[in-house]
Amino acid sequence: MKILIVDDSSTMRRIIGNVVMQLGFSRENFDEAEDGLKAWKLLSENSYDVILTDWNMPNMNGLELVKKVRSEGSHTKTPIIMITTEGGKGEVITALKSGVNNYIVKPFSAEILKEKLDAVLKR
Numbered sequence: 001m002k003i004l005i006v007d008d009s010s011t012m013r014r015i016i017g018n019v020v021m022q023l024g025f026s027r028e029n030f031d032e033a034e035d036g037l038k039a040w041k042l043l044s045e046n047s048y049d050v051i052l053t054d055w056n057m058p059n060m061n062g063l064e065l066v067k068k069v070r071s072e073g074s075h076t077k078t079p080i081i082m083i084t085t086e087g088g089k090g091e092v093i094t095a096l097k098s099g100v101n102n103y104i105v106k107p108f109s110a111e112i113l114k115e116k117l118d119a120v121l122k123r
């Protein structure tokens with residue numbers, strides 16, 4: 001199992017990584033990227049089972065990343081969960097229409113992340 005965590009906040013990446021480890025994964029199970037561009041590079045070099053991405057990031061934001069992942073490369077079918085402060089109905093619909101599989105609004109609990117991971121990974 002390999003997870004890609006994308007967020008421009010190192011604190012948020014650490015929080016998400018800690019939650020992922022609470023769910024039974026180890027440090028070897030995830031990679032981190034600080035923006036969409038860095039994430040895209042990792043995605044072109046590695047295989048991932050799920051992508052957890054923020055929306056608001058410099059260089060390439062989460063929505064741009066989702067659209068790129070869904071239209072080119074080897075992860076067009078890889079589940080994507082967006083974890084963001086953008087919790088408005090319009091934003092959620094935009095994200096889902098762009099190919100996000102599930103959506104989490106910050107701040108979130110470990111239980112919510114587990115639930116959404118289980119749902120997209122069909123565990």
Ligand SMILES: [Mg+2]
Nearest residue numbers: 008054056057
């Ligand atoms: Mg951000």
